[in-house]
Amino acid sequence: MAAECGAGAGAMLASVSMVEPQLPQPDELERRVRELFAAWRVADCAVTVAWNGRLTTTAGRAFVRRGHIELNPRVLARAVDQVDMVLTHEAAHVAAFRLFGDAAADHGRHWRGLMRLAGHAPDVTHKIPVDDLRRQARRRSRYVYLRLCGACGDRLLAAAVRYGRCAGCERRDEFLVVRAPATAAGRKALERMSDAEVRAHFA
Numbered sequence: 001m002a003a004e005c006g007a008g009a010g011a012m013l014a015s016v017s018m019v020e021p022q023l024p025q026p027d028e029l030e031r032r033v034r035e036l037f038a039a040w041r042v043a044d045c046a047v048t049v050a051w052n053g054r055l056t057t058t059a060g061r062a063f064v065r066r067g068h069i070e071l072n073p074r075v076l077a078r079a080v081d082q083v084d085m086v087l088t089h090e091a092a093h094v095a096a097f098r099l100f101g102d103a104a105a106d107h108g109r110h111w112r113g114l115m116r117l118a119g120h121a122p123d124v125t126h127k128i129p130v131d132d133l134r135r136q137a138r139r140r141s142r143y144v145y146l147r148l149c150g151a152c153g154d155r156l157l158a159a160a161v162r163y164g165r166c167a168g169c170e171r172r173d174e175f176l177v178v179r180a181p182a183t184a185a186g187r188k189a190l191e192r193m194s195d196a197e198v199r200a201h202f203a
């Protein structure tokens with residue numbers, strides 16, 4: 001049963017393209033989590049992993065009931081060698097919940113045991129420098145975002161990025177997002193950007 005987890009069951013979730021070039025794509029990360037689940041004997045290996053550019057200084061977080069993990073591309077682009085540790089940290093939260101239920105305390109002995117099994121020290125916090133990101137978040141600089149659906153080309157200009165269903169093709173998570181300062185000039189620059197120019201940011 002658990003052995004199926006590592007067998008690349010073809011992730012059903014499309015990959016989010018809002019990723020720093022050197023960071024692994026979500027489907028690769030999902031494959032890695034399924035490998036971990038197999039090693040940890042977690043029977044239910046359904047999991048989704050996404051990069052979330054709205055996270056400020058948190059390296060990652062886990063939604064254990066949904067089996068969903070989010071990673072911070074800005075923080076992890078600074079320490080690509082720590083992606084696996086952070087991913088394993090969050091995967092171990094999901095695994096601890098599936099194996100031991102609510103009784104498993106956040107960073108309790110079950111979680112620590114899973115981390116050690118995976119070959120990582122059970123550190124609770126990361127040591128990647130993020131003071132500037134924290135300051136940035138406090139300043140709450142305002143941007144305007146252009147969201148382009150990578151599947152159908154539907155465009156949306158908005159003050160906040162939304163990741164729901166695309167109005168054009170109903171798909172999720174195929175979005176390419178670029179931003180500019182929330183000024184008239186910034187807005188105009190985004191309006192003028194061609195699809196190819198947006199895509200070029202992610203090539």
Ligand SMILES: [Zn+2]
Nearest residue numbers: 089093106107
């Ligand atoms: Zn944690």
Ligand SMILES: [Zn+2]
Nearest residue numbers: 149152166169
């Ligand atoms: Zn679309």
